[in-house]
Amino acid sequence: MKRSKSSLALVCVLCSSILFSSCIGSFALFNKVKTWNQGIGNKFVNELVFVALNIVPVYGVVYLADILVINSIEFWSGDNPVASVGEVKTVKGENGDYLVETLENGYSITNENGDQAMELLYNKEANTWSVVSDGVSSDLIKINDDGTAQLYLPDGNSMNVTLDAQGVLAAREVTMSTLYVLNK
Numbered sequence: 001m002k003r004s005k006s007s008l009a010l011v012c013v014l015c016s017s018i019l020f021s022s023c024i025g026s027f028a029l030f031n032k033v034k035t036w037n038q039g040i041g042n043k044f045v046n047e048l049v050f051v052a053l054n055i056v057p058v059y060g061v062v063y064l065a066d067i068l069v070i071n072s073i074e075f076w077s078g079d080n081p082v083a084s085v086g087e088v089k090t091v092k093g094e095n096g097d098y099l100v101e102t103l104e105n106g107y108s109i110t111n112e113n114g115d116q117a118m119e120l121l122y123n124k125e126a127n128t129w130s131v132v133s134d135g136v137s138s139d140l141i142k143i144n145d146d147g148t149a150q151l152y153l154p155d156g157n158s159m160n161v162t163l164d165a166q167g168v169l170a171a172r173e174v175t176m177s178t179l180y181v182l183n184k
Contacts, residue, residue: 026074027066033058151175 097112106121118133128142142150161167
């Protein structure tokens with residue numbers, strides 16, 4: 001009887017960590033294992049390792065650890081304990097490739113030539129994201145305690161939006177608006 005009560009309590013704690021976190025998370029640990037597997041050889045070797053890691057249940061255990069522990073920590077603390085500080089990824093853009101390096105508090109973005117750089121930085125105390133380019137810092141967004149976000153617009157004004165699809169649409173309308181003139 002005592003064993004079933006402790007099992008029930010454990011199940012409730014595990015379920016609440018999933019249900020109350022409401023966070024999909026970045027699945028950093030699972031993605032590290034997957035990236036490692038994809039980089040060890042050709043597609044046949046990758047497939048053999050993939051099958052082996054599923055038979056041994058490495059993928060299952062890592063995925064479960066991400067779901068129950070790491071993503072919950074990331075949601076509640078704002079920090080991912082498995083984040084790869086210093087990791088550099090190449091991202092293809094309209095104007096060429098960009099190198100994106102993970103920093104402790106954001107990202108450093110450099111074009112492939114290395115002559116243009118900027119940083120996107122998160123200030124945990126102020127709960128703001130800002131961009132730094134050529135030594136000049138400009139605030140981009142502040143997450144408010146009331147469930148809204150304050151966007152800092154290029155013209156010096158700011159606007160509050162809700163953190164949902166409607167708020168994202170409003171932000172896009174303001175920041176992506178372009179005047180089109182039709183010629184006859």
